[in-house]
Amino acid sequence: MRLREVKLRHVRMKMKFPFSTSFGTFEDKEFILLEAKDENGESGWGESVAFHSPWYNEETVKTNWHMLEDFMIPKLLNKDIEHPDEVSEILSGIRKNNMAKSTIEGAVWDLFAKQKGIPLAVALGGEKKEIDVGISIGIQDTVLDLVQLIEEHVNEGYKRIKVKIKPGWDVEVLREVRKHFPNVPLMADANSAYYLSDIDRLKALDEFNLTMIEQPLSSDDIVDHAKLQKEISTPVCLDESIHSYEDARKAIELGSCKIINIKIGRVGGLTQSKRIHDLCQKHDIPVWCGGMLESGVGRAHNIALTTLSNFILPGDTAASSRYWVKDIIDPEVVVENGKITVPEKCGIGYEPNREIIQQLTVSEKSYF
Ligand code: OSB
Ligand code: MG
Numbered sequence: 225m226r227l228r229e230v231k232l233r234h235v236r237m238k239m240k241f242p243f244s245t246s247f248g249t250f251e252d253k254e255f256i257l258l259e260a261k262d263e264n265g266e267s268g269w270g271e272s273v274a275f276h277s278p279w280y281n282e283e284t285v286k287t288n289w290h291m292l293e294d295f296m297i298p299k300l301l302n303k304d305i306e307h308p309d310e311v312s313e314i315l316s317g318i319r320k321n322n323m324a325k326s327t328i329e330g331a332v333w334d335l336f337a338k339q340k341g342i343p344l345a346v347a348l349g350g351e352k353k354e355i356d357v358g359i360s361i362g363i364q365d366t367v368l369d370l371v372q373l374i375e376e377h378v379n380e381g382y383k384r385i386k387v388k389i390k391p392g393w394d395v396e397v398l399r400e401v402r403k404h405f406p407n408v409p410l411m412a413d414a415n416s417a418y419y420l421s422d423i424d425r426l427k428a429l430d431e432f433n434l435t436m437i438e439q440p441l442s443s444d445d446i447v448d449h450a451k452l453q454k455e456i457s458t459p460v461c462l463d464e465s466i467h468s469y470e471d472a473r474k475a476i477e478l479g480s481c482k483i484i485n486i487k488i489g490r491v492g493g494l495t496q497s498k499r500i501h502d503l504c505q506k507h508d509i510p511v512w513c514g515g516m517l518e519s520g521v522g523r524a525h526n527i528a529l530t531t532l533s534n535f536i537l538p539g540d541t542a543a544s545s546r547y548w549v550k551d552i553i554d555p556e557v558v559v560e561n562g563k564i565t566v567p568e569k570c571g572i573g574y575e576p577n578r579e580i581i582q583q584l585t586v587s588e589k590s591y592f
Contacts, residue, residue: 229261233588244362246417247279256385260331272327273489273516282321291324308333320365322492329493338571351530358384358538383538383562384409390417413438420448437463449480487514505534515540520553524572
């Protein structure tokens with residue numbers, strides 16, 4: 225395969241409602257959509273999950289644009305690519321910038337699957353025909369608001385509820401949630417809001433029978449997490465701390481977590497996601513697919529990855545309608561009884577809607 229043209233689009237989508245984490249609030253979603261054309265004029269699609277500002281990691285929409293434009297696209301344009309696994313290798317001389325790498329790698333995987341005439345899920349080695357999904361609920365103004373939202377999403381059938389927590393919005397909130405929903409599979413995501421010195425507060429969460437606590441400590445830590453895991457019974461899940469296969473290997477070796485959240489963008493693409501998945505499987509560490517408030521293109525990639533067999537726990541890939549009045553793909557991602565049916569069409573399996581994408585595009589540039 226050869227990439228004959230790559231187009232970057234800076235897209236802005238209005239969110240249905242603001243989404244708050246321990247670090248701040250989103251009202252709109254800005255991201256880069258990448259379209260790569262092969263020698264037959266077929267298009268492959270990738271979505272950058274870097275946000276407008278660097279709160280989740282150091283990457284942003286602008287740094288991704290810069291990395292793609294000045295370093296990554298020139299390395300890949302018109303180069304012979306036999307298999308998408310080579311992209312990781314070709315870009316390995318560029319340090320980090322995993323979300324930028326993943327954007328173009330995702331488009332190459334889509335093209336590869338389309339050239340073979342198979343769904344992306346099958347190209348990755350996935351076998352599931354449907355996947356279980358949960359939903360992530362941001363920090364709310366009141367506990368009552370949170371309880372009402374949980375009720376809504378439990379009734380919609382989501383397989384587990386994830387609640388964002390931070391100091392001051394944790395023990396008392398989860399106690400109230402458990403009072404209303406004693407048996408719902410429940411987990412908490414702190415997005416690095418705690419320190420090891422908060423250990424008593426984190427221990428207090430053990431009484432709520434959480435499926436896991438996600439990334440309680442620093443975003444670059446695996447040492448303190450190992451100390452914490454020894455002291456609490458709730459399984460620790462790492463999100464922000466795992467950027468690579470090596471990070472995962474070390475975290476498993478240290479006992480820093482019992483579960484890993486794989487985000488394709490955070491680890492630099494589907495090839496690396498698959499490697500981490502396989503490593504975790506070998507060590508009996510279940511994984512699940514994290515979310516980054518993606519548009520339909522990113523959702524499609526998440527769904528394909530989640531078909532791999534060690535994605536045992538429900539992920540954060542909710543329906544398109546969770547965040548968007550109108551998503552940019554046809555059909556939209558639909559969740560029924562907490563399940564998404566994996567598309568059988570080739571490639572990512574959903575068709576990007578060019579008309580809608582054009583309306584949302586702030587700027588665009590093509591590279592030949
Ligand atoms: O930590 O998993 C996270 C959203 C933005 C940034 C980080 C995270 C999240 C979520 C929501 O939890 C995931 C989603 O619904 O896409
Ligand atoms: Mg998280």
